[in-house]
Amino acid sequence: MKKGRKKLSFRTMWKIHGVIFVSPFLIGFVAFFLLPLFRTFYYSFNNVGVGDQGGMTFEWIGIQNYINLFTTEVTTTNTTMARLFTEENSTMLLSLPLIVIFSLFMALLANQKFKGRAIVRLLFFLPIILGIDVVMEMLTITTGGGTTLDTGSNLLSGSYVTIFLVRTLNVPMRILYPIMTYVENIFDLISQAGVQTLVYLTALQSISPSLYEVAKMEGATAYETFWKVTIPSIMNITFFVVIYTIVDLFLKSSIAEEAYAFAFTQGKIGIGSALSIVYVGNVILVLAVAALLLRKVVKKNEK
Amino acid sequence: MKNKVSMSEMDAGLAIYLFKNKFKKGAVKFFSMVLILGLCFTIVYPILSLVPIVFSSVEDLGNPNVIWIPLEFSTVSFKAATRMIMPQGIMTMVKSVLYAVGIMVLQVFFSAMVGYSLARVNFWGRKLVFGMVILVFLLPRQSLLLAQYISFVHFDVLGIMNLFTKAGEINLINNPVVLVMLAIFGFGVNQSLFIFLFSQFFKNIPKELEEASLIDGCGFYRTYFRIMLPNAVPIISTVAILSFVWNYGDTYYTNYFNPQGSYMSTLLSSTFISANKDYVLNALRTWYDVPVATDLAFDAVKQAGALVFLIPLLIVYLIGQRKLVENMENSGLVG
Numbered sequence: 001m002k003k004g005r006k007k008l009s010f011r012t013m014w015k016i017h018g019v020i021f022v023s024p025f026l027i028g029f030v031a032f033f034l035l036p037l038f039r040t041f042y043y044s045f046n047n048v049g050v051g052d053q054g055g056m057t058f059e060w061i062g063i064q065n066y067i068n069l070f071t072t073e074v075t076t077t078n079t080t081m082a083r084l085f086t087e088e089n090s091t092m093l094l095s096l097p098l099i100v101i102f103s104l105f106m107a108l109l110a111n112q113k114f115k116g117r118a119i120v121r122l123l124f125f126l127p128i129i130l131g132i133d134v135v136m137e138m139l140t141i142t143t144g145g146g147t148t149l150d151t152g153s154n155l156l157s158g159s160y161v162t163i164f165l166v167r168t169l170n171v172p173m174r175i176l177y178p179i180m181t182y183v184e185n186i187f188d189l190i191s192q193a194g195v196q197t198l199v200y201l202t203a204l205q206s207i208s209p210s211l212y213e214v215a216k217m218e219g220a221t222a223y224e225t226f227w228k229v230t231i232p233s234i235m236n237i238t239f240f241v242v243i244y245t246i247v248d249l250f251l252k253s254s255i256a257e258e259a260y261a262f263a264f265t266q267g268k269i270g271i272g273s274a275l276s277i278v279y280v281g282n283v284i285l286v287l288a289v290a291a292l293l294l295r296k297v298v299k300k301n302e303k
Numbered sequence: 304m305k306n307k308v309s310m311s312e313m314d315a316g317l318a319i320y321l322f323k324n325k326f327k328k329g330a331v332k333f334f335s336m337v338l339i340l341g342l343c344f345t346i347v348y349p350i351l352s353l354v355p356i357v358f359s360s361v362e363d364l365g366n367p368n369v370i371w372i373p374l375e376f377s378t379v380s381f382k383a384a385t386r387m388i389m390p391q392g393i394m395t396m397v398k399s400v401l402y403a404v405g406i407m408v409l410q411v412f413f414s415a416m417v418g419y420s421l422a423r424v425n426f427w428g429r430k431l432v433f434g435m436v437i438l439v440f441l442l443p444r445q446s447l448l449l450a451q452y453i454s455f456v457h458f459d460v461l462g463i464m465n466l467f468t469k470a471g472e473i474n475l476i477n478n479p480v481v482l483v484m485l486a487i488f489g490f491g492v493n494q495s496l497f498i499f500l501f502s503q504f505f506k507n508i509p510k511e512l513e514e515a516s517l518i519d520g521c522g523f524y525r526t527y528f529r530i531m532l533p534n535a536v537p538i539i540s541t542v543a544i545l546s547f548v549w550n551y552g553d554t555y556y557t558n559y560f561n562p563q564g565s566y567m568s569t570l571l572s573s574t575f576i577s578a579n580k581d582y583v584l585n586a587l588r589t590w591y592d593v594p595v596a597t598d599l600a601f602d603a604v605k606q607a608g609a610l611v612f613l614i615p616l617l618i619v620y621l622i623g624q625r626k627l628v629e630n631m632e633n634s635g636l637v638g
Contacts, residue, residue, distance in 0.1 A: 017523035018424025021416045022432055025498065028488025029435050036450035043450070109339050114332070122624055123343045128545075129616045130346070132552035134572045138609035139349055186345055195545075198627065222331075244496075247441060256445025260559075263449050272449050280446045287441055 037280075043273035065274035073271055075258050081275070084255065085282065092249045092286070095192070099245050100238065103193040107200035127194035133252065136191060192248070196241045203237040204230070235298045242290055250286075255279045350610075356599075357381065357607045379591050380600070384608035386590070387583070388570045399567040400615050402479075403551035409486040410494055410546045411539055417489060418501025419531060423513070433502070440495035444555070452559060455481055481560045492549045492556065497542045504538040505531065537626075544623040548616055571612050575605040 044066070047059040070081050079087075110117070110124050129135070207230065215225045255275065263272030360377035389395035420426070421433055458475040475481050485491050489498060512534065516526045532539075557566045558573075574583065580601050587593060587600055 014424060014523060015426040018420040018426035018429075021420035021424070021527075022426075024413050024487055025417045025436070025489035026432070028485075028490045029439065031454075032451060032485065032488060032490040033435075033439055033447065036447040036454060039450040039454070040447060106342065109335060109342070112335060114336065114339075118625070120339055120343060122621075123346050125624060125627065126346055126620070129548060129552075129613065129620050130349075132548070132616075134552055134554050134568050135609055135613065137572060138575060138605055138612070139353070187349060190342070190346055243441070247443065250443045251445070253443075256443065256448055259445070259449055260452075264452075269449065269453075276446045276449055280442060283441070283443060283446070 040273045040276050043269055044277050046270050048269035048273075061270075065270045066278070069271055069274050069278070073262070073268075076261050081278075084258070085278075088253045088255060089282070089286070092246070092253070095189070095249065096242070096245055096290075098189055099193050099196065099249075100241055102189050103196035103241065104200050104234070104238075106190075106193060106197045107204055110197070110201055111204045125194060125198055127191045128198070129194075131191040131194050192245075195248075196245060199237060199241055199244075200234065203234045207233045239291075239294050239298055242294055243287065246283075246287060246290060250283050353606045353610060356603050357610060359603075379587075379593065380603040380607040381611070383583075383587050383590060383604045385611055387574050387586070387604070388567055388608050388611065390565065390570075395565060395567060395570070396611075396615065398565075399551060402482075402564075402566060403547050406482065406486045406491060406550045407543055407546040409483065410491045410497060410550075411543050413487055413489060414494055414497040414542065415501050415532065415535065415539065416527075417498045418503075419505050419527060421498070422502040422505035423531075436495050436498050436502075439490070440493075440499065444490075448559065452476070455560060475560075477561055477563050479561055479564060482556055485556065485560075492546070492553050497546065500542060501535070501538060504535060508534060540623065540626055544619065544627060547619055551616060567612055571608055575601075575608060 042058075045060060045062060047061050047064075049057045049059070074080060075084055106124055110121055114120075130139075211229050211233070212225065215229050220228065256279070259272040259275045259279070261272075262275060263269045357380050358376055358378070360379065385392075391398075417436075421429060421436070455475045458473050482491075486494070489495070508531065512530055513526060516530045521529060552568055554568045554572050557564055557569045562569065573579075580598070583601050583604060584597075587604065593600070
C-alpha cells in the first residue's frame with residue numbers, strides 16, 4: 001500500500017519536473033504567440049490610433065479594415081492586395097514541387113559511391129549557408145536597373161550548345177526559351193534546397209541495404225528498385241520536406257513587409273493587422289490542402 | 304562436340320551480356336558524374352565569379368577585356384566594404400559572432416529541455432504542447448510581427464513595470480534583452496524546429512538508460528544532465544550548427560527588434576540597398592581617391608562585403624559539415 005503510494009507520488013513528481021522543463025516554452029507561447037495572435041485579431045477589427053497621452057486608442061469598425069484592404073489599399077509597389085496574394089501563392093505552388101524533386105535528385109546523386117564524395121557533399125550543402133537571405137541579396141548585381149544574379153546563366157544563352165541547337169538543329173526558340181529560363185534559375189532553386197537535400201540524404205542512407213539486396217536477388221531493375229524500394233521508404237520524410245518547404249517559402253514572402261509598412265510607415269495598424277490575419281489564413285489553407293493531398297499519397301504507398 | 308559448340312556460344316552470349324552490362328553501368332556512372340560536376344559548378348560559380356570583380360581595381364570594372372584575371376590586383380573594394388560593415392573594425396565581427404554563439408547556446412539549452420520533456424515525460428497535456436510546437440513552426444513568424452513589435456514597445460508583465468517606471472511600461476525595442484528573451488522562451492530563429500528535432504531524437508534513446516540511472520539513485524535533473532544530454536551530442540551539434548548559421552545570418556529579429564545593434568548582417572543589408580548607392584559611391588570616391596567609381600564599383604564593394612560576412616560561416620561550415628550528415632542520421636527524424 002505504502003509502496004504503491006510512493007510510486008504514484010514519484011510519477012507525479014516526474015511529471016511535475018517535466019512541466020517545469022517545458023514551462024519556458026509555455027510562457028513564450030502565451031507571451032509571443034497567443035497574445036500577439038489575439039491582439040492582431042483584435043486590432044484588425046479596429047481603427048487603431050495614437051491617443052493624446054501616448055497610449056493606443058481603439059474604435060470598433062467591424063470588417064471595414066478587410067474591405068479596405070482589398071478595395072482601396074495598395075502595396076508599396078502599387079499593386080492591389082488580391083494581385084499580391086495570387087502572385088505569392090502561384091510562385092509558391094510552382095516552386096514547391098521543383099524544390100522538393102530537385103532536393104531529392106541532389107540527395108540521390110550525393111548518395112552514390114564515387115571518388116571525391118566528401119568534396120561533392122561539402123559543395124552540395126553549401127546552399128545552407130549561401131541560401132541565407134542576406135547573402136543572396138548581396139550576391140545579386142544591381143547594375144543596369146534590374147537585379148540579377150550572375151549565376152552563369154549567360155553562359156547558357158550565349159553558349160555554343162545553344163547556338164548549335166538553334167542554328168544547326170533548328171530547334172525553335174519557342175521551345176528552347178522556357179527550358180533556358182529554368183536552367184538559368186537553377187541557382188535560385190539550389191539555394192532554397194539546402195536543408196531539404198540534407199534531410200533527404202539522411203533518409204536515403206537510413207534505408208536498410210538488405211532491402212536493396214532482396215530487390216537485386218529478385219531481379220528488379222534499377223528503375224523498379226527506385227519506385228518500389230526507395231520512394232516508399234522516403235514517403236514519410238517527403239511529408240516533412242513538403243511542409244518545411246512551404247513554411248520556408250512563406251517565410252520569404254514579402255507580405256509581412258507590407259504589413260509592417262502599413263502599420264509603421266503609414267500608421268494604419270488596423271489595416272496591417274488585417275493583412276496579417278489574411279496571411280495567416282492563407283498559410284493555414286495551403287498547408288491543410290498540402291497535408292490532405294500528401295496523406296493520401298503516403299497511405300497509398302504504405303499499402 | 305555438339306556440347307562444346309553450345310558452350311562457346313554461351314560464352315559469347317555471356318561476354319556480350321557482361322559487356323552490355325558494364326557499358327550500361329559505365330554510361331550511367333558517366334552521366335551522373337557529369338550531372339554532379341555540373342551541379343557543383345553551378346553552386347560554386349556565383350562565388351568564383353566574384354573573385355575577379357572584388358579583387359580588381361575600381362578602374363578596371365566594366366573593362367570587357369578583363370574576364371577572369373584582374374589587370375591590377377587591388378583590395379580597395381575589400382577595404383571599403385570592411386570599413387562600412389565593420390565600423391569598429393574586427394570587433395564588429397567578433398561581436399556578431401559572439402551574439403550568434405550566445406543565442407545559439409540559449410537556443411540549444413532550452414530547446415533540448417523542452418524536447419526532452421516532450422519526448423520522455425508523460426505529463427498532462429503533452430500532446431497539446433507538442434501540437435503548440437508544431438503550430439508555432441507552421442505559422443510564419445512575420446505574421447505576428449506587428450503585435451509582437453507593439454508589445455515590446457509597450458512592454459509590461461502583469462503591471463509589474465508600474466513599480467519601476469512612471470508610465471507603467473518600458474520600451475524594449477533596441478534592447479538586446481528582447482532577443483535573449485525570445486531565445487529563452489523558445490521563440491528564437493526557427494526554434495520550434497529545433498524543439499521538434501530534439502524531441503524526435505530523445506524518443507529513440509533506449510528507456511534502459513533512464514531506468515539504470517534511476518536505479519542508481521539519480522533524480523530527474525541528474526538523469527537529464529548526466530545521462531541524457533551527454534548522449535545527445537549528435538543532435539546538439541546539428542542544432543548548434545544550424546542555429547549559429549541562422550542567427551549569424553538573421554536580419555529579421557535583429558533588424559526589427561534591435562535595429563541599432565550594428566550586427567554585421569543588418570549592417571550589410573542596410574548599407575548595400577540600392578537606395579544607398581550614392582552614399583557608398585561617394586564614400587568610395589573620397590576615402591580611396593577613385594573619381595571614376597560607377598555602379599559597377601557599388602556591386603564590387605557590396606560583394607566584397609558579402610565575402611567578408613561569409614568568412615565565419617564558412618569556417619563553421621567546414622568544421623561542422625562532415626558531422627552534419629552523420630548526425631542527422633541519428634537524429635530520429637528519419638525512419
